[in-house]
Each structure stands twice: as C-alpha cells, then as structure tokens.
Amino acid sequence: MTTSLPFHPNRRDFLLKTGHGLGAAALSSLWAQNGIAKNKPAHDPHSAPPGAFPNFDGKAKRVIYMFMAGGPSHIDTFDYKPEIRKIHGIELPDSIRQGQRITGMTSGQKSFPCVAPMFEFEKFGKHGTWVNKDILPHTAKIVDDITIIKSMNTEAINHDPAITYINTGVQQQGKPSMGSWLSYGLGSDNEDMPAYVVMISRGKGQLQALYERLWSSGFLPAKHQGVKLRSAGEPVLFLENPKGISRDQRRGMLDGLAKLNEENFERFRDPETQARIAQYEMAFRMQAEVPDLMDISKEPQHVKDLYGESVDQDGSFARNCLLARRMAENGVRFIQLFHRGWDQHGSLPSKIRNQCLDIDQAAAGLVTDLKNRGMLEDTLVIWGGEFGRTIYSQGKLTEDNHGRDHHGRCFTTWMAGGGIKAGYEYGKTDDFCYNITENPVHIRDFNATILHTLGVDHNRLTFKYQGLDQKVTGVEEAHVVKDILV
DSSP states (O other): OOOOOOOOOOHHHHHHHHHHHHHHHHHHHHHHHHOTTOOOOSOOTTSOOTTOOOSSOOSOSEEEEEEEETOOOSTTTTOOOGGGGGGTTSBOOHHHHTTOOOOTTTTTOSOOBBOOOSSOEEEETTTTEEEETTTOHHHHTTGGGEEEEEEEEOSOOSHHHHHHHHHHSSSSTTSOOHHHHHHHHHOOSOTTSOSEEEEEEEOSSOOOOOOGGGGOOTTSOGGGSOEEOOSSSSSSTTOSOOTTOOHHHHHHHHHHHHHHHHHHHHHHOOHHHHHHHHHHHHHHHHHHHHHHHHOOTTSOHHHHHHHOGGGGSTTOHHHHHHHHHHHHHTTOSEEEEEEEOOOOSSOHHHHHHHHHHHHHHHHHHHHHHHHHTTOGGGEEEEEEOSOEEEEEEESSOOTTTOEEEEEOSSEEEEEESTTBOSSEEEOEEOTTSOSEEEOOEEHHHHHHHHHHHTTOOTTTOOEEETTEEEOTTOSSOOOOOGGGBO
16 A cells, blocks of 8 residues: 655745746746747846946947958058168068067078068048058048057967957957857847847958857857858748748747746756747747848949949858948847958968958948948947068068968057047057057957947956856956047
C-alpha cells in the first residue's frame, strides 16, 4: 500500500509555482496592450535599466560609421605638408622611427626609404584644408562640413587586433562592438527595425577578412548584436516565411513559441531566452519593414546622383550609403558600412585611386544628402579605418609600384554632424607624418567622444562581466575630445 506524504512547500517551491502564474499574467497584460500581433516580453534584467541613458542631452540621435577596413593611407589622403616632397627617397631617420616595432612584412627590409604622395594636393574650404584633389575631389567639396582628426593613434599594428580594438575597445576577441553597446544603452527609435545594422561592400584592393564578431554583442544579450544585411537576394537570410506559410500562421506559431519560452524563462531566468523571444519578434516585424526600406527605386534621380553611378549596383558602397540614410530616417541607431580593400602593401598609387573611386562621391553625397534633409545636425557621420600607413616604402621604391606598411602611431579620421565642429582640423603630425606633435587622440578617446555626442557618459555605460564593470572604452582611462565639439 502506497502512502501519500503531505507536501510542505518551501520558499523556493512557492516562488517557482507562483512565478509561473505571475509570468503568464504579465505576458497576457503585454499582449493585451499590443494586440496579438506584437509580443513584448517583460524587461530583460540584463538590459540597461529603463531611463538610464542617455545621461544628458546629446546632439546626435544616430551614427553612420563608414569603416575603411584595411587602413587607408593618411599620407596620401589628408595629412599633407608641402615639405614632404623634400624627404622623398631619403632613409627614414632613426630619430623619427624611435625604435618602433614593425610588422613581419617589412622586418626583413634593410632600407626604409621615405616616399612622398604620387598625387596632387590642394587647399579647399574656408580654412584652406589640404586634400588630395586627384582621388578625393568630392570629399574636398565638403571640408567645410567636417572635422578632420589627424592625430588618431593605436598600439595595434596588425589588422585583426587593430580592427577589433577600435570596434570593441580591446584587442582581444569576445567583447561587444560599439553598435551593440549603443543598442544596449539606447535601443532603437523604430521597434520594427534593429538598433544596429551592418552592410559590407568590397573594394578592388587586397581584402582582409572581416569576422562577424566585429558586430557581435559579446557578453551582452544576443538581441543587441548587429544585423548584417546582404547585398543581394534576401536582405536577411530566413527572414521570409517558408512557402505555404501565411503571415497569420507565422504569427500564431510565434505566439505559441513565446509562451513556451516565457515559461522556460520563469523557471531558469536565462536572459538568452528573452533575447530569443525578442529576436523572433524583431524578425517578424522586419518582414514588413525591410523589403520597402531596401527598395531605392522610388528615390528621385537627383538624390541618386549625389551618390554616384554605382548607386544602383547591388552591394556597392554607394548603394549602402543611400540605404544608410534611409535607415537613419527610419530610426536605426547605429549603421556601420564596412568597405574592404585598403590594405595597400604594393602598387599603392593605382590601388588607392580605385578605392577612392568607390567611396569618394558616395561618402560626400551622404553628408550632403543628410544636410539637405536637415538630418546632419543630429546624425553623426564617421569615416576612417583601424590605422594608417607608413611614410617609408614597403618593397622597392618605384613611381607606380611602392606600397606602405601598417602604421598605428598616427592616422586620420573625419567626422561630421551630430555636435561635431564643421570646417575644422585637429591634431598635427611631424614632417614625416610618422609621430604626433599636437593633440593626440587615442582610439579610446575617439570612442568616448562618439558616446558623448549621443548623450552617453562612457564611464557609466557599463556591464558587469568577469568581475569588472566592462566598457566600450576598455579598462584604461579615456577622455572626450571636447575641442572638436560644437
């Protein structure tokens, strides 16, 4: 004979049992507010507290970051001095190099001859800003709208650690990207679109690998990772419903799945469960939003003309710039456009010309388009890469076949809009464009400044992980570059 023993629930049992009911009640309440078409789970305890950010009124509401992957040569674009012609062909003095560690690609060289740009430069704008007029004629026309920082610097001298460093705040893999931090802190202004979108275009030069961890959420909840939009076909894989499945059927399936996931969350409190719910719901809402957003056929021709002839070409940098403007209009917080091909170790004069042909008109057109629409003042636009290039030649020095190696001691980036001064230059380098002589801007300072334009204190946007209050500016001190702010 089996005897039934009385059940005496303890505190844990009580909370677990009642938790199921409370979770269901909360979920039902949320469904009631939004209808069955939209399911919003309870606030994720691993997301930024509601109302915590922004910390103050920032001038920028969104960011469009044009990332030139591979390291564009500052010497051949913006950091020009007439005296540089005089050092062409001479050996780089030890007093300038100062024992700097060099990459394995030039470590075997016995000679380090300096090489001046093989292009014509001219002063443009109200303040007489030097720009390479041969390969950046369109950017030259907008110098009165941008700030050019010539004193960027980083310790990293190889691509993977350098691009990881500037995008995540550390050289090691596994940390969240800038866009993920902003998704975590600020969210999106459009619930039908992700806060962080990535698009990639391919240049004609040597291509360094781009890994998806560069737009990863790292230790932040997965819902904050960047959404990569493809250049052709479906913008996002598996976004469309399978054949034979209607939108109503998909809605019903997601509602049932959300109930199961919410019950699972109430039992185990795994924040990734809520992230999964949020991602399913985002994908459902994106089904209606993304196809129209990616269709540029209704854009007026005079607007397309701002971006250049390749704007109608799938996957081109010009098309991605136009799409970035459309996303900015539709509430996407952080749009990052990676353009590959800037790693010019050889044949630099021809390769950098082709790279600039891809990006010059489109980048300038983006700034002009935003300005014409009254959006530039609250949109931060950035152009730059992970480091610069050396004054000395990599390989044999000839007029059309020299290259430049990686250089992190100084490089150039430009910014526009979003609270940044217009028509301004910041920082200086020596006559060899090798060392900074005035106003250094470390990439940590640069990232702190980006956050500041959005109203976020980089010291307060943190996430507890591995015993540290993790930040996008890393564990070392960073400073906002206030001199370039309006």
